[in-house]
Amino acid sequence: MSVRKAFVWAVIACCACMATAQTPFSSKSSLVDSDSRSIAGGAKVQFLFPEQVTLPAGKMSAVSLHFKVAPNFHINSHTPKDDYLIPTELKIPASSGVRLAKASYPPGKDFTLPLDPDTKLSVYSGEFSIETHLVAERGNHLVQAKLRYQACDNNACMPPKTISVPIDVIGK
Amino acid sequence: MVVKRNTVVLGITLFLLAAFAWAGWANWEYRKQQAAKAKAMSAQQGMLVAADDGTLQYKSPLMDKPAPAFTLQNLKGQKVSLADYKGKALLINFWATWCGPCKLETPWLVELRNQYASKGFEVLGISAEGDEVTPSDKAGWAKDKEAIQQFVAKNKVPYPILMGGDSITASYGGFDAMPTSFYVDRSGKIIATQMGITSKDEIESKIQKALAD
Numbered sequence: 001m002s003v004r005k006a007f008v009w010a011v012i013a014c015c016a017c018m019a020t021a022q023t024p025f026s027s028k029s030s031l032v033d034s035d036s037r038s039i040a041g042g043a044k045v046q047f048l049f050p051e052q053v054t055l056p057a058g059k060m061s062a063v064s065l066h067f068k069v070a071p072n073f074h075i076n077s078h079t080p081k082d083d084y085l086i087p088t089e090l091k092i093p094a095s096s097g098v099r100l101a102k103a104s105y106p107p108g109k110d111f112t113l114p115l116d117p118d119t120k121l122s123v124y125s126g127e128f129s130i131e132t133h134l135v136a137e138r139g140n141h142l143v144q145a146k147l148r149y150q151a152c153d154n155n156a157c158m159p160p161k162t163i164s165v166p167i168d169v170i171g172k
Numbered sequence: 173m174v175v176k177r178n179t180v181v182l183g184i185t186l187f188l189l190a191a192f193a194w195a196g197w198a199n200w201e202y203r204k205q206q207a208a209k210a211k212a213m214s215a216q217q218g219m220l221v222a223a224d225d226g227t228l229q230y231k232s233p234l235m236d237k238p239a240p241a242f243t244l245q246n247l248k249g250q251k252v253s254l255a256d257y258k259g260k261a262l263l264i265n266f267w268a269t270w271c272g273p274c275k276l277e278t279p280w281l282v283e284l285r286n287q288y289a290s291k292g293f294e295v296l297g298i299s300a301e302g303d304e305v306t307p308s309d310k311a312g313w314a315k316d317k318e319a320i321q322q323f324v325a326k327n328k329v330p331y332p333i334l335m336g337g338d339s340i341t342a343s344y345g346g347f348d349a350m351p352t353s354f355y356v357d358r359s360g361k362i363i364a365t366q367m368g369i370t371s372k373d374e375i376e377s378k379i380q381k382a383l384a385d
Contacts, residue, residue, distance in 0.1 A: 084319065086270045115369055116276050150270055155368030156349035157271040159302025 044151035057138035057171035074123035077108025097141035136171030244334035273369035300337030
């Protein structure tokens with residue numbers, strides 16, 4: 001077989017490989033993947049960063065914690081507009097070696113449910129950050145901060161959830 | 173010289189072929205894993221089906237099956253069982269105090285319950301607050317109960333509100349989104365479900381379906 005023929009066959013084989021790679025499961029699984037209004041449970045908020053911070057021991061230091069809300073979901077802000085709504089709140093357990101001196105939450109965005117356009121909610125969606133002031137004792141501390149939130153989409157709400165926010169804090 | 177060039181071209185071609193084959197295999201494996209994950213999720217949580225408008229809808233595995241039996245306490249502490257409502261058409265409505273859409277649909281449920289009660293229809297409101305309140309958390313339960321009582325009084329809810337719904341959500345398909353409703357006909361069979369809020373008209377049409385003999 002000439003090299004030219006081999007090349008042609010190779011190109012045909014490559015095309016076949018690519019077609020095979022895209023075909024299986026493309027119908028139903030992509031439908032599920034493309035719409036993140038998952039009815040399943042699980043965390044709707046993800047801690048993004050920082051994984052590690054180095055702070056002067058014993059001194060109050062500003063650390064910005066970044067989070068991401070799952071697409072198509074929102075969570076109540078720290079200051080929801082109704083008493084019955086559960087606010088987003090960050091806590092650091094005592095005896096972590098790190099004290100949460102202050103937490104400044106971003107203002108919520110106004111949001112209305114399609115079936116209730118007259119009621120404005122105060123929510124976070126997409127990415128948001130909490131500006132903290134931490135005081136670290138000297139040494140390495142693997143802090144498991146806790147973020148409590150309650151998520152909804154346009155039609156339904158998930159139970160309140162508390163996620164761990166792991167940060168390696170080095171107090172020097 | 174020509175032979176050497178041909179060898180290089182053949183080598184590159186084979187390399188590309190191998191790279192594409194590997195990419196194809198990796199892609200296929202990834203999709204297979206995602207499909208398995210989605211299938212497992214669907215099996216656990218009910219079923220996701222595509223509606224005509226392209227959105228995903230909840231189809232409970234309990235459809236056309238008898239509503240699972242339960243016994244829970246009402247706000248007065250009395251035991252209430254599903255069996256107590258034998259022969260009635262029911263709307264079993266799982267809701268929570270922290271759920272905005274639940275609060276939005278409650279006045280509709282109250283109106284529809286009052287409208288259809290004489291025809292043998294009842295709503296059972298089942299409070300499912302989530303697993304952050306553990307069975308031993310007496311203060312948490314008391315706080316929840318107070319919030320529920322306030323809401324019931326404010327909305328003049330005429331139908332039974334039952335506490336501790338989290339203990340029976342597993343038998344009803346393991347969902348965790350609120351509100352979730354199950355429509356039960358007079359024979360005790362689940363004839364319609366709804367996860368998330370929908371229009372009052374749609375709720376009413378499902379009630380009528382549950383009432384139909």
